[in-house]
Amino acid sequence: MNTAVSRNEAEPRKESVSCPMDFILRMLMGPWTTYILYNLKTHGPQRFGELKRRVSGISAKMLTERLRTLEGAGLLRRDYEATIPPKVTYSLTKRGHELDDVLGRLAEVGMRWEAEDAAQRALRAMELKAAE
Amino acid sequence: MNTAVSRNEAEPRKESVSCPMDFILRMLMGPWTTYILYNLKTHGPQRFGELKRRVSGISAKMLTERLRTLEGAGLLRRDYEATIPPKVTYSLTKRGHELDDVLGRLAEVGMRWEAEDAAQRALRAMELKAAE
DNA sequence: TCCTAAGGTTACGAATTGGTACCTACTGGC
C-alpha cells in the first residue's frame, strides 16, 4: 500500500494492530500493479515489450520495478532466455492465480458500486429535468 | 496505491486497460486505510481520538485525510456533534460493510501464505540442522 | 492565568517517487 503507497513494502510498520491483509494489499496497491496482473491473467504469459505496450503509459523503469516486486512476492515467474536479442517472459505463478478469485470479487463490488453511482446520477439528472 | 500509492485517486490514469478493480484498490491501498477499516469493523464506531490511539503511529493529519477520503468514497460516515469539546464519531456505512467479505478473503489468503512461508522456513531450518 | 481536552487546519521541510534521458550488448535491415 502501500501506499501506498508509498511506504517500503518490507517494513512492517511497527505492528500496531497486526492486520493480516496489510501485506497483501501493500503488494497489490503499488501503482500499475493491478493492470499488470489483469493483463497477465487475461492475455496469458507475455514478454516485457508486449506487456509494456498493453499497459500503455507505464515507463520501462516502473514496469521493471513492479515486475521485480511481484516476482519477489512469488506472484509471477520470470523466464529468461539468453538469446540475442534476449527473450524474457512473465507469467502468473500458482500464487498469482490464487488472487484471481479475490480480485474477481473485488472487481464485482467495484462494478456494482459504479453501476449504482451511475444510476444515482441518472436519477438526479431526471429529477433536475422534471423540476424545470 | 497507496497507493501507492502515490497517485491522485481521482485521476483515472487515462484508462489504458480499464481495470474495474482499480478504483477500489486505489481506495484501499492508501496508507493506514486497512488499519482504519479493520478497527472500525472489529471495535465498532469510534471517535477520532480513540481511533488515533488504536492505529498507533498515525499522525492526526494522516488520519484526518484518510477519514475524509473514505467518507468521500462512502465507506464510512462521520457524525459530528457540535458540543464543547466537539464529538466526532466514525462508523462504517453499508458500503463499508460490503467490503468485509472481500477483505476477509484477502486476509485469509494472506494468512495462508504467511503460514506456508513459515512452514517453508521451518523446513529449511531443519534441513540445515540435519546437514550438519 | 495557564493548562487541558476535543477535532481539527495550516505552513514548512525532508524524503520518497516516478519520469526522462542516456548507457549497455548484439543482430538485422537499409
Added chain:
DNA sequence: GCCAGTAGGTACCAATTCGTAACCTTAGGA
C-alpha cells in the same frame, strides 16, 4: 554507417507525500 528492437540499468530532476510543529475554538479546573 546508422538506426531499430530486445531487456533492461543508471543518473538526474521535478513533483508528490507525509511528518512535525504551530494554531484555532470553547469550557472547565488548578
